[in-house]
Amino acid sequence: DAGVIQSPRHEVTEMGQEVTLRCKPISGHDYLFWYRQTMMRGLELLIYFNNNVPIDDSGMPEDRFSAKMPNASFSTLKIQPSEPRDSAVYFCASSIRGVSKAFFGQGTRLTVV
Amino acid sequence: ELKVEQNPLFLSMQEGKNYTIYCNYSTTSDRLYWYRQDPGKSLESLFVLLSNGAVKQEGRLMASLDTKARLSTLHITAAVHDLSATYFCAVDRPNYGGSQGNLIFGKGTKLSVKP
Numbered sequence: 508d509a510g511v512i513q514s515p516r517h518e519v520t521e522m523g524q525e526v527t528l529r530c531k532p533i534s535g536h537d538y539l540f541w542y543r544q545t546m547m548r549g550l551e552l553l554i555y556f557n558n559n560v561p562i563d564d565s566g567m568p569e570d571r572f573s574a575k576m577p578n579a580s581f582s583t584l585k586i587q588p589s590e591p592r593d594s595a596v597y598f599c600a601s602s603i604r605g606v607s608k609a610f611f612g613q614g615t616r617l618t619v620v
Numbered sequence: 621e622l623k624v625e626q627n628p629l630f631l632s633m634q635e636g637k638n639y640t641i642y643c644n645y646s647t648t649s650d651r652l653y654w655y656r657q658d659p660g661k662s663l664e665s666l667f668v669l670l671s672n673g674a675v676k677q678e679g680r681l682m683a684s685l686d687t688k689a690r691l692s693t694l695h696i697t698a699a700v701h702d703l704s705a706t707y708f709c710a711v712d713r714p715n716y717g718g719s720q721g722n723l724i725f726g727k728g729t730k731l732s733v734k735p
Contacts, residue, residue, distance in 0.1 A: 609721030
C-alpha cells in the first residue's frame, strides 16, 4: 500500500482565498484524522472520522474550517476564507481499530500570505 | 488539563554518547506512542507501549513505560548522526473510543547528534 496520501504537498495562497486539502487514507482503515502542526502549538487534532462519519470536531479552530469524508477513500479539509494564522503543516492520518498505531501522511505545508 | 510534557525539548549529543528523553503525561492512559519526525517529513511510528512495564527496543533506541508514574522514557545508546530528528511522545485522548490516532502529543524533542 502507498500509505496515506495527501495533496498538495505545498500550498501558497493569498489571505481570503479558499483552500482545500485532500487526503486518501490507507485502504481498509476505518479512522481518519486531521492534525495541524505549528511551532507555537505543536501537533493538534482538528477532527476525526470513523467509517466516514465525523466523530469529534472540537479541535476545529473556527467556522472557517470544515472537513468532509464523502467515502472511505477520500477526505477534504477546507479553509474559507484563509488567514495568515492558518499557515501550518496539516497532516492526515488513518488507522484501523485493533491495530495500535496511526499512519501519517506526508503533510501539506500551507502558507497564507 | 490534559498534558504531555517532554524534556528536554532540545538535545545536542555527541556521537557515541547515551542519553534519555523523558515524557510525562497527565491522563490515565495505559498506552504510549513514540514517533520520529525528520525535517519536512511525516511522523514515523517508532514504538507503541501497551501496558505498564512495557519495554521495546529497536536498534539504538529503547522505550519504556511506567503507567503508575505516568512516565515514559526513550533511551538512546551510542548515538549516531542518523538519529538526528525530532521525537514525539503521545497518549490516547481520554474517551478516545478505540480510535488509535486520537492522540495528545508532546511538544517534541529535537535531537541533534554531532560527530
